[in-house]
Amino acid sequence: MPLTADVKAELLTVRDPRPAARVAELTTVLRFAGGLHSIAGRVAVEAELDSDRLARRIGRELVEIYGVRPELAHVQGGAGNPGSRVAVRVIDGGETLARQTGLLDQRRRPVRGLPNRLTTGSRADLAAVWRGAFLASGTLTEPGRSAALEIACPTGEAAMALVGAAHRIGIAAKAREVRGAPRVVVREGEGIRAMLTEMGARRAAQEWDQLRQRREVRAGVNRLVNFDDANLRRSAQAAVAACARVERALEILGDTVPEHLREAGELRLAHRDASLDELGHHADPPLTKDAVAGRIRRLLAMADKKAETDGVPGTESAVPGGVED
Known part of the structure; x- marks a missing residue:
């Protein structure tokens, strides 16, 4: 998805210097892109990411904030995440x-959602929480x-924390x-633009909003054109029906029609x-x-009354099939 890739590329340029924000982003990436695993009886923290650039960023943050040097390895994505990924x-x-990140509580139990302090x-x-979640598993679709x-979430509790x-x-x-x-x-257009801006993707937010506005203008023009076309079709059908009924009325009444x-x-x-x-x-x-309308109406009424008396088809019978009167 080009839009998603553009947003992630811009978010990777955002670097909040505040320690709490850096921790919030890093912890959320770890939670939404993987989590905790048991390897050889030991607790391991692992995240599968969709780009080398993001993986290097996470690796650098782990070193700078926690003094931990992680392993980086290319892995094949699963059914939900096809293609090569970086663990x-x-x-x-x-x-x-x-x-330290809060992914384990004080009783060594995995946190189902996100650490409360975040x-x-x-x-x-x-x-920063939303930026980390989007970098880990977010997508953005075109306006429309x-x-x-x-954001794809690892658990329902994580989803509620993000909400x-x-x-x-x-x-x-x-x-x-x-x-x-x-x-x-997030579905509402203004909400999407606002969230992109909050996360730090200001250029993407502006471009997405401009695209949304262009599409809304185009949709409005199309609605007006379709409305005009519909009115023209209805007017044309009404004219055909009226003329067909008048012709039949003159035929029914013959010489008896008032001048x-x-x-x-x-x-x-x-x-x-x-x-x-x-x-x-x-x-x-x-x-x-x-x-004019009154005279045509009386002409049709007189003809339909005579047709009923004579037992012949009235003016409605002359309207072509598929044409609304």
Whole structure:
């Protein structure tokens, strides 16, 4: 997804100097891209990432913040993450790192969601949480009916923690399940733009918003064109139906039709595409559109009454199939 790649590339240039924000981003990446594993009876911290650049960043942060030098290895992605990926592993000192980041609680139990101190931190910490989650497992789709900023989550508890962090920033996000896998989604256009900006992808936010506005303008123009086309089709169908009924009325009534009604009917047939107002201007002397409409209405009613008396098809029978009266 080009948009997703662009956002991640920009986020990788964001480096918040505040220690708490760096810890929030790093811990969230580790939680959303992998988590804790048991290797040879020892607790290991592992994250599978979709780029060498992100893996190097995480490795550097682990060294600088916790003094831990991880292993980096290329692995084949699974069904949900096809293609080559880079695993960042900490085996020696993995349990200590898990405790320091909050991925293990004080009783050595894995944290199901996110450490509480991350989701109740400052606005910068909350933005770092979302930045880490997007770098680990986020996607952004193009503006439109199905536009979404979406994060694949390791657990339902992690999804709810991410939703809570978004709400504290003031952005509406929802947790949902897709084929049994928990996800967090921001769908509203302004919310997507705001979240991209909060995470630090300001250029991507501006470009996405401009694309959204262009599409909304284009959609509005298309709706107007379709509306005009629909009106034209309805007008054309109404004209065809009216002329067909008038022709049949004159045929039914023959010489018995009153002269002023005949003139109104012939006026309709002579100017098939004209509006009632335009027909009135063509009359001699000129008539109002209400007068023209009234005479045509009486002509059709008189013809339909005679047709019923004579047992013959009325004016409606002359309207072609598929044409609305």
